[in-house]
Amino acid sequence: MQLAFDSDVEEFRAEFVAFLDEHLPTADQTLERPRSVSHLPQWARDWQRLLFDNGWLLPAQPPEFGGRNASVLQQYVHLEELCKRRIYHSFNPQGVNIIAASLISFGSEEQKHQWAVPVLRGEKTASLGMSEPSAGSDLASLRTRAVLDGDRFVVNGQKVWTSGAHDADFLLTFVRTDPDAPKHKGISALLIPTDLPGVVRRPFADLCGEDNTDFNEVFFTDVEVPVENLVGPLNGGWGVINGSLGHERTMMWLGFADRIDNMIGDFRPSTPLERDQYATIAMDYQALRLMGSISLAKAARGEVDVASVSVLKLFGSEAEMNASSNILTAAGPEGLIHPSTTGPYAHMNLDHYFASWFERFARSFSGTIAGGTSEIQRNIIAQQVLGLPRPR
Numbered sequence: 001m002q003l004a005f006d007s008d009v010e011e012f013r014a015e016f017v018a019f020l021d022e023h024l025p026t027a028d029q030t031l032e033r034p035r036s037v038s039h040l041p042q043w044a045r046d047w048q049r050l051l052f053d054n055g056w057l058l059p060a061q062p063p064e065f066g067g068r069n070a071s072v073l074q075q076y077v078h079l080e081e082l083c084k085r086r087i088y089h090s091f092n093p094q095g096v097n098i099i100a101a102s103l104i105s106f107g108s109e110e111q112k113h114q115w116a117v118p119v120l121r122g123e124k125t126a127s128l129g130m131s132e133p134s135a136g137s138d139l140a141s142l143r144t145r146a147v148l149d150g151d152r153f154v155v156n157g158q159k160v161w162t163s164g165a166h167d168a169d170f171l172l173t174f175v176r177t178d179p180d181a182p183k184h185k186g187i188s189a190l191l192i193p194t195d196l197p198g199v200v201r202r203p204f205a206d207l208c209g210e211d212n213t214d215f216n217e218v219f220f221t222d223v224e225v226p227v228e229n230l231v232g233p234l235n236g237g238w239g240v241i242n243g244s245l246g247h248e249r250t251m252m253w254l255g256f257a258d259r260i261d262n263m264i265g266d267f268r269p270s271t272p273l274e275r276d277q278y279a280t281i282a283m284d285y286q287a288l289r290l291m292g293s294i295s296l297a298k299a300a301r302g303e304v305d306v307a308s309v310s311v312l313k314l315f316g317s318e319a320e321m322n323a324s325s326n327i328l329t330a331a332g333p334e335g336l337i338h339p340s341t342t343g344p345y346a347h348m349n350l351d352h353y354f355a356s357w358f359e360r361f362a363r364s365f366s367g368t369i370a371g372g373t374s375e376i377q378r379n380i381i382a383q384q385v386l387g388l389p390r391p392r
Contacts (some may be wrong), residue, residue, distance in 0.1 A: 009073045013074075016077070017081060023050055025087070037164040038094070052121050055068040058120070079254050083258035095168070099119065104116055126169065128171070129165070136161070137373050137376050142174060145157055154225075159173070159218040165218050166202075173191075175188055177235055181235060188233075188236065192223065198221040252316070255316075257288045257292060260281060291315070334357075335361075
């Protein structure tokens with residue numbers, strides 16, 4: 001099956017392709033690798049600002065927010081063309097795709113221009129303060145406390161797994177403002193600059209080592225946050241959370257499909273087992289594209305299908321993880337280094353975040369966690385697709 005688009009979508013694509021042909025950064029310009037998802041080398045800032053100024057950063061948004069009021073299908077071809085060229089529209093994806101987009105949806109006019117626009121223009125970067133040591137998948141159990149004291153909130157608590165916090169200028173942080181309310185109803189969202197007294201960020205290594213790590217613990221000790229930094233209504237943070245996760249999951253499947261397709265192009269099967277694995281990866285890719293196309297068609301018609309998003313997220317993330325595992329095994333010792341100079345894996349089509357096939361494999365696990373864990377997706381599918389009872 002081949003997707004076919006109306007003339008307005010193809011005209012939109014042609015205009016974007018012409019822009020990319022003229023302005024896409026060269027390989028020499030992009031040699032400096034981002035050290036985290038909230039670190040922007042100067043070339044990445046310049047690239048993001050160029051996209052913003054020309055309405056190609058977030059096409060769904062109006063021009064003042066780096067877009068052109070694009071339709072769902074136009075947004076799709078925008079991402080598709082970026083994927084073909086192995087480049088992101090922003091190297092601060094949480095800041096642009098989740099935090100700025102959430103501020104545009106839930107923030108005041110002042111917040112949109114004071115906080116969202118600088119992120120969109122590449123002048124500031126932002127990270128998401130959600131997970132805590134005892135509140136990961138069950139985010140509503142978060143304990144970081146914010147007490148309203150006159151014209152400020154006083155924040156105490158801890159976040160963990162906070163990607164890029166050590167490089168971020170501020171955090172969109174979810175805190176408990178009413179400890180006596182049901183756990184979903186006592187949460188608020190605050191914008192917390194990372195240079196405020198009492199904010200401590202501690203990066204820690206992941207599977208890939210100390211360099212280019214994303215993870216942080218973040219501690220808040222009597223941090224005073226102005227009341228105007230409250231996003232949305234007091235104790236109305238759960239709606240902001242759902243909106244933020246919705247921004248994160250939108251068309252996430254296309255990223256999985258793109259990375260799997262990229263791996264198919266680099267796989268060099270040489271044994272019957274490897275050829276069987278290659279065929280499985282290729283079939284997974286086609287299945288993901290077909291299911292994604294159905295979901296895309298529904299979205300274009302204005303239909304909301306939460307279950308299909310969960311199916312795509314679950315299947316895509318685990319297919320990527322399995323593919324990278326099989327290819328790392330096939331690559332053998334060559335998969336541990338980059339760039340490889342000999343053998344069938346000498347020319348690896350890795351993007352800016354991956355230093356080797358091992359790193360690609362190690363980081364593929366994050367796809368089964370970010371945006372809602374595989375276990376959470378299975379629960380959604382069980383209840384909303386299969387009609388199974390909610391677990392007790």
